[in-house]
Amino acid sequence: MKRFGFAVLALAALAAGPVSAQDAVEKFYKGNTITINVPSSAGGTYGLAAQLLSQHMPKHIPGKPNMVLQIMPGGVKATNYMANVAAQDGSVINLLSQSMPDLQASKAKGVQFDVLKFHPIGLIAGLNGAFVVDDRAPAKTIEDMKTKVILAGTRERSDYGFQTVAMLNHFMGTKVKIILGYDGGAETDLAMERGELHGKLSSWLSIKERHPQWGRGEGAKVVLQIGTERDPDIPNVPTLVDLAKTDEQKKIFIFLAGNNSIARGLTAPPGVPADRVNALRKAFDDMIKEGPFVADLKKHGFPMNHKDWKGYAQMIKELAGTPPEIIAMSEQILSKAR
Amino acid sequence: MEQDLLGAAIHALGILVDPVRLLFLFFGVICGLILGLVPGIGGLVGLTMLLPFTYSMDPYTALAMMLGLASVNNTGDTIPAVLFGVPGSAGCAATVLDGYPLAKQGQAGRALGASFMASMLGGLFGAFLLGISVPILRPVVLMFGSPELLAFCLFGLSLAAALSGGALFKGLAVAAFGVILALVGEDDYSGTMRWTFDTVYLWNGLPLVPLALGFFAIPELVDMAIARAPMVRSEMMKATAAGQWQGVRDVFRHKWLLLRCSAIGTLLSTVPGIGTSVIDWVAYGHAARTEKGASETFGKGDIRGVIASEASNNAREGGTLMPTVAFGVPGSAGMAVLLGMFLLQGIVPGPDMLTKRLDITYAMVWSVALANVLGAGICFLFANQLARIVLVRPSILVPCVLAVIYVGAFQGSNDWGDLYVLLISGAIGWIMKRHGWPRPPLILGVVLGEIVERYMFISVQAFGANFLTRPIVMAILALTLFGLIRPFLKARKEKRRIDLTGLAYRPESIRQPGTWFAAFFVLFFGYVLATSYDWEFGARIVPQIIAIFGFGCAVLQLGATMVGKPVPSGAIQPEAARIMDIESSFEGLDDRTIARRAAEAFGWLVFLLIAGLLVGLLPAILLFMVGYMRFGSGERWGPSLAVGTGLFAATYLLFHKLLHLPWPPALLGRLSPELRNLTHLF
Numbered sequence A: 001m002k003r004f005g006f007a008v009l010a011l012a013a014l015a016a017g018p019v020s021a022q023d024a025v026e027k028f029y030k031g032n033t034i035t036i037n038v039p040s041s042a043g044g045t046y047g048l049a050a051q052l053l054s055q056h057m058p059k060h061i062p063g064k065p066n067m068v069l070q071i072m073p074g075g076v077k078a079t080n081y082m083a084n085v086a087a088q089d090g091s092v093i094n095l096l097s098q099s100m101p102d103l104q105a106s107k108a109k110g111v112q113f114d115v116l117k118f119h120p121i122g123l124i125a126g127l128n129g130a131f132v133v134d135d136r137a138p139a140k141t142i143e144d145m146k147t148k149v150i151l152a153g154t155r156e157r158s159d160y161g162f163q164t165v166a167m168l169n170h171f172m173g174t175k176v177k178i179i180l181g182y183d184g185g186a187e188t189d190l191a192m193e194r195g196e197l198h199g200k201l202s203s204w205l206s207i208k209e210r211h212p213q214w215g216r217g218e219g220a221k222v223v224l225q226i227g228t229e230r231d232p233d234i235p236n237v238p239t240l241v242d243l244a245k246t247d248e249q250k251k252i253f254i255f256l257a258g259n260n261s262i263a264r265g266l267t268a269p270p271g272v273p274a275d276r277v278n279a280l281r282k283a284f285d286d287m288i289k290e291g292p293f294v295a296d297l298k299k300h301g302f303p304m305n306h307k308d309w310k311g312y313a314q315m316i317k318e319l320a321g322t323p324p325e326i327i328a329m330s331e332q333i334l335s336k337a338r
Numbered sequence B: 001m002e003q004d005l006l007g008a009a010i011h012a013l014g015i016l017v018d019p020v021r022l023l024f025l026f027f028g029v030i031c032g033l034i035l036g037l038v039p040g041i042g043g044l045v046g047l048t049m050l051l052p053f054t055y056s057m058d059p060y061t062a063l064a065m066m067l068g069l070a071s072v073n074n075t076g077d078t079i080p081a082v083l084f085g086v087p088g089s090a091g092c093a094a095t096v097l098d099g100y101p102l103a104k105q106g107q108a109g110r111a112l113g114a115s116f117m118a119s120m121l122g123g124l125f126g127a128f129l130l131g132i133s134v135p136i137l138r139p140v141v142l143m144f145g146s147p148e149l150l151a152f153c154l155f156g157l158s159l160a161a162a163l164s165g166g167a168l169f170k171g172l173a174v175a176a177f178g179v180i181l182a183l184v185g186e187d188d189y190s191g192t193m194r195w196t197f198d199t200v201y202l203w204n205g206l207p208l209v210p211l212a213l214g215f216f217a218i219p220e221l222v223d224m225a226i227a228r229a230p231m232v233r234s235e236m237m238k239a240t241a242a243g244q245w246q247g248v249r250d251v252f253r254h255k256w257l258l259l260r261c262s263a264i265g266t267l268l269s270t271v272p273g274i275g276t277s278v279i280d281w282v283a284y285g286h287a288a289r290t291e292k293g294a295s296e297t298f299g300k301g302d303i304r305g306v307i308a309s310e311a312s313n314n315a316r317e318g319g320t321l322m323p324t325v326a327f328g329v330p331g332s333a334g335m336a337v338l339l340g341m342f343l344l345q346g347i348v349p350g351p352d353m354l355t356k357r358l359d360i361t362y363a364m365v366w367s368v369a370l371a372n373v374l375g376a377g378i379c380f381l382f383a384n385q386l387a388r389i390v391l392v393r394p395s396i397l398v399p400c401v402l403a404v405i406y407v408g409a410f411q412g413s414n415d416w417g418d419l420y421v422l423l424i425s426g427a428i429g430w431i432m433k434r435h436g437w438p439r440p441p442l443i444l445g446v447v448l449g450e451i452v453e454r455y456m457f458i459s460v461q462a463f464g465a466n467f468l469t470r471p472i473v474m475a476i477l478a479l480t481l482f483g484l485i486r487p488f489l490k491a492r493k494e495k496r497r498i499d500l501t502g503l504a505y506r507p508e509s510i511r512q513p514g515t516w517f518a519a520f521f522v523l524f525f526g527y528v529l530a531t532s533y534d535w536e537f538g539a540r541i542v543p544q545i546i547a548i549f550g551f552g553c554a555v556l557q558l559g560a561t562m563v564g565k566p567v568p569s570g571a572i573q574p575e576a577a578r579i580m581d582i583e584s585s586f587e588g589l590d591d592r593t594i595a596r597r598a599a600e601a602f603g604w605l606v607f608l609l610i611a612g613l614l615v616g617l618l619p620a621i622l623l624f625m626v627g628y629m630r631f632g633s634g635e636r637w638g639p640s641l642a643v644g645t646g647l648f649a650a651t652y653l654l655f656h657k658l659l660h661l662p663w664p665p666a667l668l669g670r671l672s673p674e675l676r677n678l679t680h681l682f
Helices: A002-029 A045-056 A075-084 A100-105 A160-172 A185-193 A204-210 A247-261 A274-290 A292-299 A309-320 A324-336 B002-016 B019-037 B043-056 B059-076 B078-084 B090-104 B108-132 B134-143 B146-163 B168-183 B208-227 B240-253 B255-269 B276-290 B303-327 B333-345 B358-391 B394-409 B416-434 B440-469 B471-493 B507-511 B513-532 B537-562 B591-615 B617-632 B637-658 B667-671 B673-679
Strands: A033-038 A066-071 A092-096 A119-125 A129-134 A150-154 A176-180 A199-203 A220-226 A264-268
Touching: A002 A274, A033 A045, A033 A075, A045 A066, A045 A092, A045 A119, A045 A204, A045 A264, A045 A292, A045 B043, A045 B333, A066 B043, A066 B333, A075 A092, A075 A100, A100 A247, A100 A309, A119 A274, A119 A309, A129 A160, A129 A204, A150 A160, A150 A185, A160 A176, A160 A199, A160 A220, A160 A247, A160 A324, A176 B440, A185 A199, A185 A204, A185 B303, A199 A204, A199 A220, A204 A220, A220 A247, A247 A309, A247 A324, A264 A274, A274 A292, B002 B019, B002 B059, B002 B358, B019 B043, B019 B059, B019 B078, B019 B358, B043 B059, B043 B333, B059 B078, B059 B090, B059 B108, B059 B303, B059 B333, B059 B358, B078 B090, B078 B108, B078 B208, B078 B358, B078 B394, B090 B108, B090 B208, B090 B276, B090 B303, B090 B358, B090 B440, B108 B134, B108 B240, B108 B255, B108 B303, B108 B358, B134 B303, B146 B168, B146 B276, B146 B440, B146 B471, B168 B440, B168 B513, B168 B537, B208 B394, B208 B416, B208 B440, B208 B591, B240 B255, B240 B303, B240 B358, B255 B276, B255 B303, B276 B303, B276 B440, B303 B333, B303 B358, B394 B416, B394 B591, B394 B617, B394 B637, B416 B513, B416 B591, B440 B471, B440 B537, B507 B513, B507 B537, B513 B537, B591 B617, B591 B667, B617 B637, B667 B673
Parallel strands: A033 A066, A033 A092, A150 A176, A150 A199
Antiparallel strands: A092 A264, A119 A264, A129 A199, A129 A220
16 A cells, blocks of 8 residues: 555656646746847848747747847857856847857857857758859859959958858959958848949848849849758759869868858757756747748748757757867968958 | 829828827837937837737838837937936937037927927928939939948048037047047957957947947936036926927028938938937037037027937938838848848838839838827927926936936947946046037047948948049048138138247146146057057058047147147137037036035946946846935935835836846846846846
8 A cells, every 4th residue: 555655656746747847937938028139130031030930939838928039230249148148047049140159169259158058949940151143243153253353242251251252262263352341231232233242142041032133043143052952942053062172172161051051040048947948949849840930931931941959959069069170271261361 | 103103102191091000100109209218228129129019910000110119219319318418319419419408598398399390390301301212212322332421421520520619629539539439349351359458348349329328428417416406496497388389489490400400311311320329410510510600509508409410310210211121221220120020021122112012112101200290299298297307306316317327328238348338438428528528529430430441441442542533422522621621711711810929838737637638638549559550451540540630639639738829719729619518517616526526426326337246237226226315415215215116116117027128147146046037137
């Protein structure tokens, strides 16, 4: 009888365990608000991804909290903020800026976080980069760019719009002059329209969402894409990796393309308790399974390459653990690039 | 084509006057006015807060609500600017210059009436210009490349001279100081860290919000704390309703000024990056330069200063929408949120907006126009009650406003550094105000310095020296040069000469604070030159040119203070100079008392900062409020506790519960993470 009593107690405890964890999470989120930190201006595809999350994710989280956006342009700034300032209780989560693992691996200035300590929740989409060139440019193919100078614009040296093009110049012998100082994607687009710039590198998604005519090849064309695989929309455009002629080049190009594979992913900051992280991960998976979120992603042109937290975590880990010799080589090339 | 546009405009109005849409517009307007009232919390926070509500709305309703908020932000922010000299947002700092002195003269009603009317008409002007320029919007925006934008910004910077009043050297040195502050941080071009002192905070540059609040709000509040008397005695207070009508009449009397400043506001705001924080100063500088007798009365409570600033900052919304609609380039951070909403709603800015989706474009025009009328109407209704704030005794008013400013300043970049910047710039601002150094050129330098450098690099890299030969660039630069040399030409025409006789060293000058302050600037620019000499060319060229210029101005000013009166009679009069800024005046207080009370006031500011670092900003606000009122200014326990807890509760509800603003982490939170997770406050 005594044994039976223990067994009942043990069973009750087993049953009550998960329930009470679920209860605690629900109690925390009920009537609470989750803030999604967006490391970019609200007008781009980070903002779009965050809006879609805030529309679909709350109903899958126990307690059905509200979800609002917090706009904080600048990847390093936002990630530093998430690691050091933001509440670590699950009320603030973030879209991880895509180049953060890379910057951490290369010990970039200003990095005060460890991406490996962030809790991956799920990958919304990997997005290929696209190098788009205006029809009025003196060179309209990678081959022509080896003999003629074209002007491409971006914001600063840590942008992948600078780094990738600098690598292209170094390894392929292209003569793309990079003009720094534009305040964001929209400004470089406008500079292209007024003929001040000939080209730019940004995500293929933002190009086709913001400039459908460029996406159709009217007025400007995509000459190169950056990603581990070709985007199904532009199957005939080569990837950077396709251009590699040596193993060394291939390694560096794969390293550069890695950023794009984790383009829009959701993480929770380091200190969030495990039960809440698990609830958020489950909510993300449920949201994907349910359908409307994925339908919305499709409607807005996102590629269908979302991943659960395990797949996403693996990708972050690989990027942050890029071999030092690759990092050193890329650093050396970039330090000379102008 | 005109027929089509008119048809589209009428059609869009038909869509917008749906009662539900009007209700949401009204809701947006109310939010915009309230957020405008709170210093440091601007339209961006509000738009982000409202964004999730738009998911279930049709695009017209969503636009009506969002633009309702954005359009009147610069209407509501006038109220604290006029009533206690604290700009409600960086966009109305120029309103303080004349609005606040008017309030001190008991004419708050008039200043508010003129502000609201000028705001409304400016807003309508912006909407109208957006509405009629649809067919030419794209070609016009395309005409202005980076070199043209650079020329525009240089023109804006040249107004520092006009904003210096009679103290040209001081004003130019201060503008140069502002430009250097703007250049702090990582240089985009070479990656050089400029004066970041190995801190991550400075790496991103100095944020504008705490700087603007520091230079403009803190000095007024400290002065109020020193004077210890209400700004206005009740018997001096003029009837507010009648005053408002007078203000309205003032606006119509100065209709050409209104029109010119509205045009400046709309046109300048089409330049991405210029933003609201400089437009009011450009309009104010323009008025100061062109209005009759302005050099005598601006900064002393001239209604024309209020009209210029307010018309321009509301006319902005129509202008900011132009690049947003035509090219998807957000003219401001708020517009970027609007663009985010567009993306979700499937609206693509660009050529379609000016042809196939004219309904959307005109719905925006009408939203801006209706919001401005509604916003001004609501402000007129409540102005009577609000204006009585000036009668509240400083022992209560000062800590309340200071507490809110701390919360607002933290929105600069969500870092403790924001509050250090607030305090340091507050101290420098107070000294500047006290010793007659004009502050307006500083803000002009801070806002335009970074953009000037950026556009200059782009222009030189993309066009080489040829950028100077573009016709629009040449025209704007010619206009800029003319504006700069006109005072000298005028002096020459009037045959005024520099009288160098009677020059002598003034030994007493060594003890005067003005001398020390000029010496501070000489040392500052010397430091800038000495620390930047080994940087890469791209990183040092702009700061060094500016520092050499500033050094020269500071040396001349120092000389002028120490060596008699080497004054070219006319343009430059360092000693008797009238500056275009509010001047400190403490009747019946000697220098020692002023210094002691100022030290006390700054002591309390430091107390709030330290208490915040220890127990969190929100709990520190409660301690500060009660402490300041009870021990700092001798209020009784009852009112101290009542006002302190009241403001604490209001701050908690508005910022924490409603706006979900983050709080800076404090020692208490680090020691007890459980408590932190429970309260989310530190």
